[in-house]
Amino acid sequence: MTRGIKKMTTEVMDAHDMHDDHSPAKGIKRWLFSTSHKDIGTMYLVLSLIMFFVGGAMAMIIRSELAIPGLQFVHPEFFNQMTTMHALIMVFGAVMPAFVGLANWMIPLMIGAPDMALPRMNNWSFWILPVAFGLLASTLFMPGGAPAGGWTMYPPLVLQTGDAFPFLIFSVHLLGLSSIMGAINIIVTVINMRAPDMSLLKMPMFVWTWLITAYLLIAVMPVFAGAVTMLLTDQFFGTSFFLAAGGGDPVMFQHIFWFFGHPEVYIMILPAFGVVSEIIPTFSRKPLFGHDSMVYAASCIAFLSFIVWAHHMFTVGMPLTSQLFFMFATMLIAVPTGVKIFNWVATMWRGSMTFETPMLFSLAFVFLFTIGGFSGLMLAIAPADIQYQDTYFVVAHFHYTLVPGSVFAIMAGTYYWLPKWTGHMYNETLGKVHFWTSTFFVNLTFFPMHFLGLAGMPRRIPDYSTQFADFNTMASVGAIGFGVSQLLFVWVLLTSKKGTKVTAEVWDKPPGLEWTVPSPAPYHTFETPPKLSDADGFH
C-alpha cells in the first residue's frame, strides 16, 4: 500500500470522528479523564517542564550560595534541603516524566497503534505524579524542613529527617507506582500493538530503547520501594534493618539502593539514546548505522547495569574481590556505550547533513555525553574513584550525562516532534539561539567542576575553602546563564503555533510511521494498522 492511500484512510477516520463522541471532551474534563495517549503525553511533558523549572530554581539557590566563599543567602540546613530536593525533582519530576511523555506521544505513532494498550491505567499513572510531587513539595513547609539527607537517602542520616520523613517515603512509593504502571503500559503496547508487519528488529530505536527501559523500571522500582519501606519501618515500627544498634547494617541500604540506582541512571539515558538515534539519521539523510547492533548494545548496557551497582560504594570497605568484580564489570560498560557512539558517527559519515535545532542538540549530545562517558570510565578505576568519590568530579560527571545528555536529548526530541504535535514550525532562529546559549553555559557550569573535584572540593557542602573560589564563581555564572536560556525554550514553545504550517513529513524524508499521519497529528490515528513501506525507512 502506498503512503497516499494510508493518508486517505486517516482522513476518512477524522471525518468519521466529527459526528462521533470520540472527539476530545471540553475543558478540564478532557485532561482529568483523558485516555488519549496524545493528551496524556502532553500532560507528562508539561509537568516535566514545570518540574524542570522548580528543580532549576533550587539549582539557582545552590549556585548562588556557592558563587563566592562564605555563607551569604541560606543556612546549611536549607542548603542540604535544596540539594536533596533538586535531585529528587530533576530525576523523578523532570527527566523521567519527559521521556514517558515522549513515549506516550510517539510510541503509538511509531509502531502504528491507535493508542496505548492500557489507556485508563495511562491516565492513572500520570495523575499519581502531581499528587506525589504535592506530597514532596509540601515538606518544604514542615517543621524540620524538607528532606536534607541527599536523594540517596542513606540511613542513619535520613532517619534524622523531621516531619517530612513519611511524606518523602510515600511520595517515592507513588512515583514508583506511576513508573511501574507506565512501564507495563509501554511493554504491553510494544509487544501487542505493532503494525502487523513490524517485526521486533524493524522497530525504531526510540521504541527499542524504551522497551528495554520499561523492563529496567519493572525490575528495579519494586526494589527501591522495598528499600524505602524498610526505612519507614526502621523509623516507626521498631525494626533494625539498617540500624547497627539493633544488629542491622547501614551498608545494606546502600547495596539495595544502588541495585535500583544504577539501572535508574540507564533508565534516564537509554530513551535519550533512542531519541538521538531517530534524529541523527533524519538530518544526515542516511539510515541509522548498525540498527541491530544498537539494539544489542542497549540490551548489553541494560544487563550490565544490574551487576555494577557497588561502584558507587568503593569507599564503604568492601572486600578486595568485590571491588575487583565491580570494577571490571563497570569497565565493560564502556564497550557497548562505545558501539553506540561509533554508530552515530558512522551514521553521519558520508551523509548529507543539515543543522536544524534538533540535530544541533543531538550533535551536542554525542560530544558532551561522550565527555561524561570518559569521566565515567575514569570513575570505574577503583583507586582513582576513591579519590573522586563524593567530590565535584562526580558532580561534573553525572551532570554531563544528565544535562547535555538526557536533557539535551529531551530538548532535541521536543524540537524534532513539536511540528508533528502542533502542525506548525517553531521559530528556528530562536531555537538555534537557545541551543548555542544552552551549550555554552552548560559547559561553563559543569566543566570547571572537574577541576574542583580533583583539587579536593567535596560535594554537598554549602561553603568552601577560598582556594576553590574561582571555578565556583565560573560555575555559578554558567548556571544562571543556563537557567535564563531555558526561558527562551519556553518562549519558543509558547509561540510555536505562530509558525508556518508544516506538511505531514515536516522534515526532509524522515524515516518512521509518525511522519505518515497529518500534522498536527489528529486526535485518532492508525485506527486501522498501517503497512510498512520502504519510503518510511523500513527495509
Next chain:
Amino acid sequence: MIRNLLLGFSVLALADTAEADWALNMPKGVTELSLETYNLHMMVFWWCVAIGVAVFTVMIISLFRHRKSKGAQAATFSHSTTAEVIWTTIPVVILVLMAVPTAETMVRMEDSRNPDMTIVVTAHQWKWHYKYQDSNIEYYSSLARSSVEARRKGTDIDPYSVENYLLDVDNPVVVPSGAKIRLLFTSNDVIHAWWVKDLSIKKDAIPGIVNEAWFKTEQVGTYRGQCAELCGKDHGYMPIVVEVVEPEAYQAWVNSHDAGH
C-alpha cells in the same frame, strides 16, 4: 563548544607544570599509593584523550565535509560487520591494559598488615575523635575557632582573611614520618568519610562497622582534608588536618601530651 572542550583538556594537561594556587588536577600526594593512584588517574585520562581525539576528529571531519550545503550526497550504507567487530575489540583490549595495573594497586592498598601504630578514628556529628591505640592519647578534633566565626551567615569577617578557611582544626592528628600508620574508622551516629587527598585515603566511618586504611610517608608536612560523606547540617565544617613530623618531634609531642593529662 569544541573549543571549550579542547581548552579544558589542554588546561588539564598543563596542570602538571602550572603550580598555581588554583589546582586543576589531582595532586600526586605524599605516599607511594597516592602516586600510584595519580599515575592510574593520568593513564586513564590520556587514554580518554586519545580515544576522544580519534572519535571527535572523525566526527568533526564529517560535520564539515558531509553537509548538504556543500553538495554532499548521502551514501546508503547502513552496516559493516568488519567495522563493528573492530570497534568492539579494540576497546576491550584497551580496557584490559587499564585493568591490570589498577588491580595491582588495589591489592597493595588493601595490605594493611604489620602497622607501626594504629589510630582509631571515630566520627561524630560534626567532629572527629582520635584515639592512639598504643598510648592513652585521645582527643576530639573540630573546626578551628577562626573559621567557626567566619563561617556564620551574615558575618562581616572576610573568608579570605582567615588562614586555611574551613580547612583548619583545633587539634590535628600528629604522626611520625616513615612509619606505617593504620587507621581504624567507625562512627558514633551517621555515616561520615575521612578524606585526606595527599594521603590518598578516603574511607567511610560507619556506625557498627570498623573500616581500615593505612599510609606511610617520608614527607614531613601538614595535610588537609574534609568529611566526604553528607552527614547533616555541618557536613561542610568538619575538616581533617594531619601533621606528619620527624619521629623525634613525634615522641616529644607524645611526651608533652602525656604530661598535659
